[in-house]
Amino acid sequence: MDDVRFAVLGTGGIGRRTLDVSRHKDGLTAVAACDRNGVAVDHGGLDVDELLEATEGNIASGPDDASGTTPATPTDDYASDGGAAAAASDGVKRHGEGAGVVASEQGEPTETPIDDVIAESDAIDAVLVALPNLEHDFIPRVAERFADAGYEGVLVDVLKRSRVIGMLDDREETLKESGITFVCGAGATPGFLTGAAALAAQSFVEVEEVEIWWGVGLKSGYEDNRGTVREDIAHLDGYDIETAREMSEDEIEALIDEHDGVLEFHDMEHADDVLLERAGICDADDVHVGGVLDVRSDEKPTTTTVSVTGTTFDGETGTNTFELDDATSMEANVNGPALGYLKAGVRNNRAGHYGVFGPADLMPGF
Amino acid sequence: MDDVRFAVLGTGGIGRRTLDVSRHKDGLTAVAACDRNGVAVDHGGLDVDELLEATEGNIASGPDDASGTTPATPTDDYASDGGAAAAASDGVKRHGEGAGVVASEQGEPTETPIDDVIAESDAIDAVLVALPNLEHDFIPRVAERFADAGYEGVLVDVLKRSRVIGMLDDREETLKESGITFVCGAGATPGFLTGAAALAAQSFVEVEEVEIWWGVGLKSGYEDNRGTVREDIAHLDGYDIETAREMSEDEIEALIDEHDGVLEFHDMEHADDVLLERAGICDADDVHVGGVLDVRSDEKPTTTTVSVTGTTFDGETGTNTFELDDATSMEANVNGPALGYLKAGVRNNRAGHYGVFGPADLMPGF
Numbered sequence: 001m002d003d004v005r006f007a008v009l010g011t012g013g014i015g016r017r018t019l020d021v022s023r024h025k026d027g028l029t030a031v032a033a034c035d036r037n038g039v040a041v042d043h044g045g046l047d048v049d050e051l052l053e054a055t056e057g058n059i060a061s062g063p064d065d066a067s068g069t070t071p072a073t074p075t076d077d078y079a080s081d082g083g084a085a086a087a088a089s090d091g092v093k094r095h096g097e098g099a100g101v102v103a104s105e106q107g108e109p110t111e112t113p114i115d116d117v118i119a120e121s122d123a124i125d126a127v128l129v130a131l132p133n134l135e136h137d138f139i140p141r142v143a144e145r146f147a148d149a150g151y152e153g154v155l156v157d158v159l160k161r162s163r164v165i166g167m168l169d170d171r172e173e174t175l176k177e178s179g180i181t182f183v184c185g186a187g188a189t190p191g192f193l194t195g196a197a198a199l200a201a202q203s204f205v206e207v208e209e210v211e212i213w214w215g216v217g218l219k220s221g222y223e224d225n226r227g228t229v230r231e232d233i234a235h236l237d238g239y240d241i242e243t244a245r246e247m248s249e250d251e252i253e254a255l256i257d258e259h260d261g262v263l264e265f266h267d268m269e270h271a272d273d274v275l276l277e278r279a280g281i282c283d284a285d286d287v288h289v290g291g292v293l294d295v296r297s298d299e300k301p302t303t304t305t306v307s308v309t310g311t312t313f314d315g316e317t318g319t320n321t322f323e324l325d326d327a328t329s330m331e332a333n334v335n336g337p338a339l340g341y342l343k344a345g346v347r348n349n350r351a352g353h354y355g356v357f358g359p360a361d362l363m364p365g366f
Numbered sequence: 367m368d369d370v371r372f373a374v375l376g377t378g379g380i381g382r383r384t385l386d387v388s389r390h391k392d393g394l395t396a397v398a399a400c401d402r403n404g405v406a407v408d409h410g411g412l413d414v415d416e417l418l419e420a421t422e423g424n425i426a427s428g429p430d431d432a433s434g435t436t437p438a439t440p441t442d443d444y445a446s447d448g449g450a451a452a453a454a455s456d457g458v459k460r461h462g463e464g465a466g467v468v469a470s471e472q473g474e475p476t477e478t479p480i481d482d483v484i485a486e487s488d489a490i491d492a493v494l495v496a497l498p499n500l501e502h503d504f505i506p507r508v509a510e511r512f513a514d515a516g517y518e519g520v521l522v523d524v525l526k527r528s529r530v531i532g533m534l535d536d537r538e539e540t541l542k543e544s545g546i547t548f549v550c551g552a553g554a555t556p557g558f559l560t561g562a563a564a565l566a567a568q569s570f571v572e573v574e575e576v577e578i579w580w581g582v583g584l585k586s587g588y589e590d591n592r593g594t595v596r597e598d599i600a601h602l603d604g605y606d607i608e609t610a611r612e613m614s615e616d617e618i619e620a621l622i623d624e625h626d627g628v629l630e631f632h633d634m635e636h637a638d639d640v641l642l643e644r645a646g647i648c649d650a651d652d653v654h655v656g657g658v659l660d661v662r663s664d665e666k667p668t669t670t671t672v673s674v675t676g677t678t679f680d681g682e683t684g685t686n687t688f689e690l691d692d693a694t695s696m697e698a699n700v701n702g703p704a705l706g707y708l709k710a711g712v713r714n715n716r717a718g719h720y721g722v723f724g725p726a727d728l729m730p731g732f
Contacts, residue, residue: 199688322565323688325685327683331680332679347731365709
């Protein structure tokens with residue numbers, strides 16, 4: 001495959017780490033990045049080192065993590081028109097007007113960062129949408145804006161909520177007409193672990209259950225991931241998105257204290273279910289996602305494991321497993337796979353395969 | 367993806383089981399099958415039930431298994447011109463003239479089974495080459511024959527020896543000119559486990575080691591897999607392909623007795639190494655394949671495990687693992703993945719991607 005020129009919308013945790021990891025991968029050239037107040041474009045290739053250094057400390061309480069947890073609930077600050085404010089995952093507001101992409105020598109101030117990238121998109125093969133999904137349909141609407149501009153290329157997100165996939169499907173015709181290959185849920189879970197489940201299912205002619213169980217130790221990353229923690233709280237018994245959104249920081253701290261810093265989740269609404277169903281692996285109802293988050297330790301409180309139980313063609317029942325070493329951080333397990341799926345998206349796009357694809361759709365024809 | 371019409375060359379273990387498993391998969395229609403003496407073609411779809419029943423017991427001491435072991439060494443009986451004799455994996459010689467595909471209502475006798483399938487190949491999307499690799503270049507030469515006939519479609523094999531991949535690469539231009547997508551090493555290992563290694567590597571920016579360790583319990587399958595066992599012996603200390611080929615059945619039995627029926631293998635020449643290297647996952651030298659074969663029990667003597675050790679972008683070293691349940695037979699772990707890779711091959715072929723592809727090349731752009 002020829003070189004892939006990619007852009008990153010949002011230079012929060014995921015955006016920045018994707019730029020970081022891309023330096024280790026062959027055939028990937030970062031050509032554009034934006035945040036709320038700035039945009040940097042260089043079709044010959046951004047100076048990623050300089051950009052990362054200049055934007056260091058920009059990670060907001062944003063939803064830019066895909067640890068197996070869902071995109072952050074927006075605060076009111078972020079829940080604006082989805083335009084300029086949409087690129088706020090860098091937490092510029094915390095750092096003053098000069099922070100973020102504009103602090104880079106390569107950055108230019110702008111009030112329309114996403115439109116600025118769209119304007120350059122003729123020469124961009126793939127765009128990683130590392131923005132907070134301010135409302136459930138926010139990223140689907142960003143996709144529409146690219147389609148309206150006639151973008152022919154790949155969009156990748158690390159969305160986690162099952163319901164968002166349907167919102168993308170609703171726009172599939174629009175995406176197809178433009179020539180867009182939209183790869184959704186391409187982080188860790190959904191993403192890495194969804195692909196692992198699709199692979200592990202290959203021993204079986206009938207899959208009975210997929211269990212995805214994640215562990216995340218977030219002590220040193222806690223400040224950077226407050227938005228994600230808030231969103232995770234929405235998965236606890238007695239909470240939902242609205243109640244979690246309305247909690248004050250103090251209330252969240254009190255809740256975390258109550259749990260001694262360790263939150264355990266079961267039956268989360270994670271798009272792994274619909275993404276495995278659409279790839280023909282199993283019924284969405286047979287997919288269960290849960291995990292343990294420890295905000296007071298960097299050690300994982302439990303080992304991230306995918307277990308796939310099924311029946312073989314010769315009538316045996318078994319469970320295949322995929323385990324991530326506890327030493328691999330959630331960041332490592334998001335950004336490598338995200339770039340892998342991005343490249344798969346480009347391969348499909350160049351082959352004329354447009355529309356909405358999940359990680360499992362991109363696995364060998366399983 | 368539209369329906370995939372596929373053919374099977376050879377109705378030994380892998381050929382028959384692939385037909386069997388295909389009944390459980392959507393979008394796959396078997397339209398042709400052949401063995402040494404017969405060919406069955408129905409472009410509307412073969413009656414697989416009838417064919418399987420009629421050819422039951424046809425499994426020879428052939429190399430049609432991909433348990434993590436290598437293709438059988440040919441006996442002199444098989445090492446002929448690669449024409450009619452090539453389709454001998456059904457062991458017709460054991461069963462008399464009326465056995466094999468010709469025993470099926472759908473079968474016709476022929477002396478040129480492979481040519482007969484090639485003659486129908488305009489209406490065939492993919493061909494699984496489940497023939498013994500009589501000599502190392504036998505399957506590469508079969509591919510050439512398809513190319514010479516102007517076949518535009520997919521060829522899939524379950525080859526295991528590393529050196530065969532190079533022989534396919536030598537023919538890549540010929541394959542490309544014809545419009546052939548050749549998917550090699552698409553069984554269990556290489557195949558299923560190669561893909562698992564490529565996936566597990568995604569936590570890392572640098573892979574240090576891939577260890578593939580397989581267990582096979584072959585008591586009830588021993589008679590059907592004598593050729594494979596013979597080939598495995600070539601991997602033991604003090605043996606090679608030639609010495610293993612020249613051993614009498616009695617000598618093999620004596621050797622197996624010496625080991626109480628359990629043979630352990632280390633550093634096998636398995637194509638996983640070159641297949642992972644070509645996909646950019648790691649150096650071939652860092653891939654190690656071994657395992658344990660028990661011919662006196664159907665229980666696996668060890669759990670089949672893929673371990674991938676690497677370093678993350680944030681500097682941690684860890685080992686991700688993929689484990690197959692001991693209850694999943696080697697057959698289940700060959701034929702599901704083989705069909706998955708076959709479908710991936712068709713997707714690539716329809717997109718105009720021709721040449722030689724390994725399992726890891728078909729994983730999301732990792």
